[in-house]
Amino acid sequence: MSSRKKLPDYVIDAVSKRIAGDILLSDEPGKYIRKWREIYGLGQIDVARLMGVSYSVLSDYERGKRAAGRSFIRKFILALMKYDSERGWIVTRRIARLLSIYIEGILDIGEFREPLRLDDLVTMVKGILLTSNIEHRPILGYTVLDSVATIQSITANEFVRILGATSDRVVVFTNITRGRSVMVATRVSPVKPSVIVLHGIKKVDPLAIRIGDIENIPLIQSTIDIEEVIKSFRQRSLI
Numbered sequence: 001m002s003s004r005k006k007l008p009d010y011v012i013d014a015v016s017k018r019i020a021g022d023i024l025l026s027d028e029p030g031k032y033i034r035k036w037r038e039i040y041g042l043g044q045i046d047v048a049r050l051m052g053v054s055y056s057v058l059s060d061y062e063r064g065k066r067a068a069g070r071s072f073i074r075k076f077i078l079a080l081m082k083y084d085s086e087r088g089w090i091v092t093r094r095i096a097r098l099l100s101i102y103i104e105g106i107l108d109i110g111e112f113r114e115p116l117r118l119d120d121l122v123t124m125v126k127g128i129l130l131t132s133n134i135e136h137r138p139i140l141g142y143t144v145l146d147s148v149a150t151i152q153s154i155t156a157n158e159f160v161r162i163l164g165a166t167s168d169r170v171v172v173f174t175n176i177t178r179g180r181s182v183m184v185a186t187r188v189s190p191v192k193p194s195v196i197v198l199h200g201i202k203k204v205d206p207l208a209i210r211i212g213d214i215e216n217i218p219l220i221q222s223t224i225d226i227e228e229v230i231k232s233f234r235q236r237s238l239i
Contacts, residue, residue: 007089007093010109015095020073028064033068042083044058105146105148107144107226108143108144108234111166113236113237114236118195121170122220125223125229126223127222127223130212130221131217131219137194139195142170143172147173148175168193168194169194170194172226173199174226175200176200177201178201178203179201179208182208183211195219196212196217196219197221
């Protein structure tokens, strides 16, 4: 799969689920199979080849002569994603923006299957707890941000969406210097996360720690690669 302009996994997952939902919930699933094939700019022969089935089989599904089960739909979506990945995710990216799924700078976002304890979170990110506060709101989800990309591209209307389904979550900021600007922005924001993790930072500004104490928001310094942080979160998330 091409790595050109790679989309975050959460975006690919969300678009894939939208396609699957359209097909599974429709009274005429064949029409939606055709619709999504055409949105991705593929002919029946192209999709059939990518799926490893004959052209006539795919044609039967589109005409409603065969019932589309989960296995077929999964192969169909994987075929679309494989085709689009080789072209830099042009179509999937456009769909995600139209559906307000994708915000530049969000590396991953999700909700945990069960509320997370603070000590569990510290262990998961191999972190150091910097603040003195102990009480905190529940940790129900997570957002991982490339801070620079987010600041450069996010609009005021999109800001609240970085918190996902609930603000009771951990927000991981990567690509930062000392954490001061992140915590100042948190201080003035009307919506605040449960916990903040600073990633890829060697020395934390004392003011950042002070703000965490004032706002009663635990501040953690992570010591592992961001890919490992995301992997540990996704293992405990609703995917």
